[in-house]
Amino acid sequence: MLQYTSILKSRPYLYLELKKAIELVIKGFTIDHIKNKAIEENIFSVNTEARKREIASTVTNRISVLDDFTMDKIVNGSLQTSKQLALYSILKTDRLFFEFMREVYKEKILLNDMNLTDKDFNIFFRRKAEQSEKIASWKDYTFYKLGQVYKRILTEAGFIRNSKKEIEILLQIIEEEVMEHLKNIGDLSYLEAMLGEI
Template sequence: MIEEMEYKTTIKTLPFLFLEMKKAANLVLQGLKDNEIKEKALYDNIFQVNTETRRKEIASMVLKRIKVLDEVLLHKLVHGDIETGKLIVLYSIMKTDRLFFEFMDEVFKEKLIVKDYVIEDKDFNIFFDRKREQSKKVASWDDYTFYKLKQVFIRILYEAGLISNKRNRKIIKPVLDPSIIEHLKEKGEKAILNIFLGLN
């Protein structure tokens, strides 16, 4: 359950990773195991980053996100259209990052419901203040951490195609492939489906 996950800030340095997710999903569908994908990341530099530390970090995060995708979603990520692939990556982030999921649930979804299609600075401030009150761990983070988290959340929304640009942040309502909607219903993913569809 997402609610049982700890609040973390790792998303600050590992935001959307769409191409990396697509590459790894393809390898999973080919039958490669986690350790083989890690080796490919490390020795073949499949994610095309400079340092060994970064290769390990990206491989670790990508595999964590891949774990929450079943074969149907992996297949759609690899072989489907780009828009669907990006929403599947967004789904994997919501499933593995509690703070981002809660932002999408409490801010993004609410915006869709009330038809207020701009995400403003104050929306982030109110959200982070509320989290500070709810969690000692979040309350212990410094201001710079929240500044970075805000930047990363905006970048993820932009790269996922859910806001028009990073400055005025006008919301673009996600368009989900009907087969994905059905699949997520079957999986019991009501909370995440409601975020995508703007439903209570």
């Protein structure tokens, strides 16, 4: 099982970077090649050496949980499908974000309560801190930052509409072919986290 980390606070959605790296994989580049290109050619257009390494590491980690079908859909599928599968790659590599989607986002949909509030985030993090010593050791600022990043990821992926007044959950429609594929490879729990119910 994945360990809890707060790494997402500095490595958000990275949709375009993921897509660019997958295009290279499809062309036959290895993960090591991509990491080298990130550092030597700055393919992700970032300012510092540390950031080049950070993004390369995050993006290649997300690629490692994808198969040929999902990679092809991210590069060649519709924008909506592509963004949904980019989010799925985060669900598969970040345990805390996955649990947020399963325990808060999905539950909201099941209860037909289509608004997320700051209180929902706070309660979730507090509950997790009670369950995990590691999470309990994090500073308040870490939880604040994670909440901000979760909102940003969900907004960029098209899963919420975040206005000044409220955060509205946007129900997802996932292509039948993609749903069948995720079910067949045993990833139903990720599908449910994104859809609420199937």
